[in-house]
Amino acid sequence: MSDQTTDRPMIRLVELTKTYPGRTAPAVDALSLDVPEGEIVVFVGPSGCGKTTTMKLINRLIEPTSGRILLDGEDVTHVDPDRLRRGIGYAIQQTGLFPHRTVAENIATVPKLLGWDRTRVAERVDALLHMVGLAPEEYRDLHPRQLSGGQQQRVGVARALAADPPVLLMDEPFGAIDPLTRETLQNELLRIQREIRKTIVFVTHDIDEAVKMGDRIAIFAEGGRVVQYDTPERILSEPADDFVSDFIGAGASVRRLSLTRIGDATVAEDWPTLPFSADASERAAAVAAGDHDFLLLLDDGLPVEWLPSSGGGGLPVLAPVGPDHTLYDALDTMLSNNSDVVVVTDAQGRYRGTLDLPTIQDLIHVDDAAGVPTRVSRSTSRRSGEPR
Amino acid sequence: MSATAPPPSADAPPRRGATARRTAPSPRVWGLPLLLAAVLGGLYLYVGSQDLDRIERRSLNAEYLLSRTVQHLTLSVVVVVLILAVAIPLGILLTRPRARRFAGPVLAVANIGQATPTLGLIVLFAVVFVAWDVRTIVIVAVWLYGILPVLRNTMVGLDQVDRSMIEAARGMGMTPLRVMLSVELPLAVPVMLSGIRTALVITVGTVALATFVGAGGLGDVISNGIASSRDTVLLTGSVLVAVLALAVDWLAGLVEDLLRPRGA
Numbered sequence A: 001m002s003d004q005t006t007d008r009p010m011i012r013l014v015e016l017t018k019t020y021p022g023r024t025a026p027a028v029d030a031l032s033l034d035v036p037e038g039e040i041v042v043f044v045g046p047s048g049c050g051k052t053t054t055m056k057l058i059n060r061l062i063e064p065t066s067g068r069i070l071l072d073g074e075d076v077t078h079v080d081p082d083r084l085r086r087g088i089g090y091a092i093q094q095t096g097l098f099p100h101r102t103v104a105e106n107i108a109t110v111p112k113l114l115g116w117d118r119t120r121v122a123e124r125v126d127a128l129l130h131m132v133g134l135a136p137e138e139y140r141d142l143h144p145r146q147l148s149g150g151q152q153q154r155v156g157v158a159r160a161l162a163a164d165p166p167v168l169l170m171d172e173p174f175g176a177i178d179p180l181t182r183e184t185l186q187n188e189l190l191r192i193q194r195e196i197r198k199t200i201v202f203v204t205h206d207i208d209e210a211v212k213m214g215d216r217i218a219i220f221a222e223g224g225r226v227v228q229y230d231t232p233e234r235i236l237s238e239p240a241d242d243f244v245s246d247f248i249g250a251g252a253s254v255r256r257l258s259l260t261r262i263g264d265a266t267v268a269e270d271w272p273t274l275p276f277s278a279d280a281s282e283r284a285a286a287v288a289a290g291d292h293d294f295l296l297l298l299d300d301g302l303p304v305e306w307l308p309s310s311g312g313g314g315l316p317v318l319a320p321v322g323p324d325h326t327l328y329d330a331l332d333t334m335l336s337n338n339s340d341v342v343v344v345t346d347a348q349g350r351y352r353g354t355l356d357l358p359t360i361q362d363l364i365h366v367d368d369a370a371g372v373p374t375r376v377s378r379s380t381s382r383r384s385g386e387p388r
Numbered sequence B: 001m002s003a004t005a006p007p008p009s010a011d012a013p014p015r016r017g018a019t020a021r022r023t024a025p026s027p028r029v030w031g032l033p034l035l036l037a038a039v040l041g042g043l044y045l046y047v048g049s050q051d052l053d054r055i056e057r058r059s060l061n062a063e064y065l066l067s068r069t070v071q072h073l074t075l076s077v078v079v080v081v082l083i084l085a086v087a088i089p090l091g092i093l094l095t096r097p098r099a100r101r102f103a104g105p106v107l108a109v110a111n112i113g114q115a116t117p118t119l120g121l122i123v124l125f126a127v128v129f130v131a132w133d134v135r136t137i138v139i140v141a142v143w144l145y146g147i148l149p150v151l152r153n154t155m156v157g158l159d160q161v162d163r164s165m166i167e168a169a170r171g172m173g174m175t176p177l178r179v180m181l182s183v184e185l186p187l188a189v190p191v192m193l194s195g196i197r198t199a200l201v202i203t204v205g206t207v208a209l210a211t212f213v214g215a216g217g218l219g220d221v222i223s224n225g226i227a228s229s230r231d232t233v234l235l236t237g238s239v240l241v242a243v244l245a246l247a248v249d250w251l252a253g254l255v256e257d258l259l260r261p262r263g264a
């Protein structure tokens, strides 16, 4: 196991062991691990290796057989569990929403337990609905059954965040959701996390999700042991043992592309562009001047059309990638559009530059050669960023 | 994985129009009381058209019928209240992890209570507990008979509440009592109410047996009819018991609709 202590752990697990009654082998075995404040730590590993058990030990839904749990420096192994839990957000795959309560009532659960007054609760509910991308006026009075799976999960996240707890536990929150929606929800959780900086423990059995979501990843193995606890970069580039390499599977170097957000990557800005309003002679002149097969037409800064220099009609710009996409997404887009270049935009959809296949290939090989990824800016950009 | 920047909400739109509504008054709701009123009206006209003799008149007069109906209802209410007071807490208790293992034996006993013919039970009690008031005997016997549906449905209703939801509730810091009162019971209510409704109907029907130990009720009218071979009296007693049971069932149905948790 690698070094698992940091300066200021929000959650510290000390020699935590859980043996279920009637079992001989422990489900969690002498686990020591620090979760630094404001980071997302992902527990990942095959089924039955004790991820859920460890998470429930943290909020004491399960009592440990031995060991200690420290929350923000305080030993909480023996405090009143109900009080403890009101300060820890909890979201699960099945959502656990109350079907007989409205969305607003569901979100208000913990604030009401804490005795907040009605106006404060109502304001908080609306703010949270807004934060998770659901219009308050439209959704607050619906019942969970009237929501799609993805919307229910959004409400689940809002409910977990309701009383603004410093710590959030999420057990496969997006596990039962279709891939497209899952990606949206992952991105939104990352966006929200940039603003609220919670200490999050996130359980998944999907290594891609772990790499995407985690500031650190704890790889669990059979019997509730953590075999490697490290940053995604180091897990992908220096797996601790065969178990970890097997678990990561093939394609670790390609997967590392998903560690770099396009917003943090250098993009080529030398692709010839032309305003959409340019007339035929201007277009012809631009075609003659450049050596590219296509010109990019911008309408008020928004990429709209590829203009072939060989003449003929323009082709629409398919699927530009934005700052929150990763290099992996860029590669994916190129492959699925059968193209070797992809348009990069800023958050408002305005043209920023282009990325081409050779650049991405280079990045893969640089990573392989150096053994250390090029990702430097992701975690810093997450931690600096907008004010609260 | 797709790079086609999905719109902010790629999720399906909410299913609108599926909003839980309270059932509006409909022919289904008002049909039964109208029918019962018609039956009673018909009975009144029929009895009124008969040339009643002295024996018949002793049973078929407003004062007598009213007093038996009141007796009948009083006995029924006491029994049902006792059933609820025992079966619901017992059902809650037996679904707690620690008391789970008693669930089987208790249900077995409740099953015996229901399988035993109530008339036999009443007579048996009357013989064994000679000192008891006749009404007590009836109440205890019918109570034993009606416990099972409420007990069983309370347990089934609580058991079908999603475990992961209860765990989520605990995980947010709700106390077990709070989880019980604001999550488990509200969600178990529909199943519990259908058990209670069954118990109500059973009780109102079975209290007719009270007449055999002299505890009154509408059974008196029936047994008068049998003892004196007056079919009009027998018919009146039977129709009144049936109408009463159906009316109670109808009322319970209304309450059921009213208490069903919204959205669930």
Ligand SMILES: Nc1ncnc2c1ncn2[C@@H]1O[C@H](COP(=O)(O)OP(=O)(O)OP(=O)(O)O)[C@@H](O)[C@H]1O
Residues within 6 Å of the ligand: A020, A021, A023, A027, A045, A046, A047, A048, A049, A050, A051, A052, A053, A054, A205
């Ligand atoms: N309540 C329980 N009683 C007994 N054994 C249990 C209980 N809950 C879990 N276990 C056992 O503990 C081990 C770890 O289970 P846990 O649910 O923590 O795994 P997990 O890593 O979350 O798996 P998954 O990815 O499938 O959710 C398993 O062997 C499981 O059988």
Ligand SMILES: [Mg+2]
Residues within 6 Å of the ligand: A051, A052, A053, A171
């Ligand atoms: Mg699990």
